[in-house]
Amino acid sequence: MVEDRTRLISVVHLGATPGSATNLKMKPTIEELRKVKNIVKEMYFNKNGVNGIGIGDGYIQIMLEKKSKQVFPTKIEGVPIQVIVVGKIRSLKSK
Secondary structure (H helix, E strand, C coil), X not given: CHHHHHHHHHHHXXXXXXXXXXXXXXXXXXXXXXXXXXXXXXXXXXXXCEEEEEEXXXXXXXXXXXXXXXXXXXXXXXXXXXXXXXXCCCCCCCX
16 A cells, blocks of 8 residues: 555656646636736726726636627736636615
């Protein structure tokens, strides 16, 4: 039993990348998400129809006022990009 455990640990330390043994995809770190969010802001925030840009659970979300013919990337630096139509954003303050 100890020998098997040692062999497994050795495989991990001998250059296996995270998730390579099982093909699991790891979620981006919060630092990676923040970095890509800033990139997306620079690229798209001032574009007509983009209401907001946010961080989701392992992805960056671009929120649009309405459907757009503009093409958005599916990934930036390996981080998935999700585009959703949220409609017009307005204040909930009562008048």
